[in-house]
Amino acid sequence: MAGKIRRPPGKKSKGPDVEPLIRLQGLSKTYDGGPVAVEALKEINLEIYEGGYVAIMGPSGSGKSTLMHILGCLDVPTYGEYFLKGQEISRYDSDQLARVRNREVGFVFQQYNLLPRLTAAQNVELPLLYSSVPIDRRKEIVAEMLAKVGLVDRGHHRPNELSGGESQRIAIARGLANDPAILLADEPTGNLDTKTEEEIMALLDELNEQGRTVIVVTHDDTVAKHARRTLHLLDGRIV
Amino acid sequence: MSFLALLGLSVVTLRHHKSRSFLTTLGIIIGVMTVITILSLLEGLNRKIQEEFSSLGSSTIYIQKMEWQVGPGQHRLDFEELRKRPNFTVEDAEALAKLPSIEAAVPSIGKGVGTIKRLGNEAQNCQLKGTAEGGDLTGNWVVDQGRFITREDRLHRRLVCVIGSYIAENLFGAENPLGQTLDVDGHRYFVVGVLEEKGAMFGQTQDNVIIIPVSTYLKYNPLPRGWRAIWGGLSIEALPKPGVVLEKAMEDVEELLRLRRGLRYDQDNDFGLNTQQMIMTALQGITSTLWIVMVGIAAISLIVGGIGIMNIMLVSVAERTREIGIRKAVGARDRDIMIQFLMEAVVLALLGGLIGIIVGIGIARLVSVLVKFLDAASPWWTIALGFGFSAAVGIFFGIYPAQKASKLNPIDAIRYE
């Protein structure tokens, strides 16, 4: 991963001639599974450039997670278009979406979502298994990722033997394994104490400094301050 | 994910639920066990039948008072009628021997004489048999030393005997039996011939015979009367000429006997023509019945086993919804999840199959030890069949749960409690 440095921050051009990494156009999401349809996102237009560091804030229920899930291809929009690297992906089939989740985005959840029966190293290895990386290379990458999040000595531990902060670092390492362009973190420090929160945010800062696009959802102003751009969501709209 | 990685994953997952996995596979175990046990025994039985029938003069026609009651579907017996049937005579045999389609026809009669002793040695469970010249052909005997019964022996009612290999070994040991005497049933016989070993037929040795001229036999043994005469009286063994079809020879025998007995066209035969072919056919009938039973039991238990696997896989999919969501979130495609769960179902089924094969072979071996004339043979294809069946059950009943798992929406799955 070291050495794969993207465009340095601050030098990114926002001219109309450069295709943004992410572009949403009139994107809406309606949940109509329940008794009443919920319009979680309404006509969202958004552009995020490569190397960006964006915080998404907003009250609970404003649609932050929904937006993140769509950005991470874990869910699909009801209307509108989502361009990733210039490709319109909202009409991708499930195999193509799986490939995007595998290669283009790393997702970090508030609840870590590690597989409890696998070791930390095996959790980090998971995305590599689904991109058919040969075993020797997998071991190398896992070691590299564990080093990057400062947990070389925790590889053989199971998630129940890790602290919250360590679990979240492992989750970040997993998110980075296939060297995705974007790291999406939905309230990554929501379950952590202030000190651990600082450590995790420092890690995200570092990743962004190395050129990775980082998008982080938070309630917390101190977290949002780490980002260079902050979006506010209210009732499914960007305000 | 690579095949090996998936296999490892299935094994780890199943090990996590050892007793549940075992219970789930019980149906498969029983199904495969049944198939393997019955197939092994059938195969052993078939081999045995072929072996034993090849040791007999299998085209000999046994002309007796009634037909052998072999196999299912026999009509009720009228013992009054059977009792009244006329006896066969030595003349009948002589007349049959003259038929162009018949090579040899000899009278035959016999009884058990129990244990015979000679100079401190004994032979158990001996059979005394009266027959005539040519009886070696119809009985498929090969004379090892000396000679068989001759016409002169019969005409002069000589006290001579030809003995089976079991008798020769047990009563004479290393001695040459020829020219020696043997006391049987109150009479002293000269041994004029020794027969080659014939082997056992359904666990019963055939080499315990003492063959004497039929005339000598009849001189000392009155013909049985009443119902005993149905089986115990004189019968005739006829061997078709080489190259003559058995059915043709049987027709000729039937026609001649009807003629000699003056039966009208509307009267039924008052005798029975029996062949070893009939036993063969009957045994094949048993074999095919066993096949049907086996297929039935196997099918039912494999279906039950399959449903068990489907059920446990559905439980497993529900329990692991979050895991499925997480795997999808990091890039697993629908078919990766599908294969993962299918593999688990197949490994589970194969595990049951393996246990079933081992237990099945064990039971078959045990039965063949307990039942003397039954051998068990478990050729490789029965084992392949066992594995094949269980894999097929795993795939067939694993598809639905695997499909269900693979179609889950990633975010719904992750959020599932």
Ligand SMILES: Nc1ncnc2c1ncn2[C@@H]1O[C@H](COP(=O)(O)OP(=O)(O)O)[C@@H](O)[C@H]1O
């Ligand atoms: N699967 C769902 N089904 C129905 N409604 C949902 C679902 N997920 C979220 N919602 C609704 O959509 C709105 C936005 O939710 P969410 O994106 O989770 O908000 P946030 O992350 O900002 O708290 C909320 O009103 C929520 O109840």
Ligand SMILES: [Mg+2]
């Ligand atoms: Mg949320």
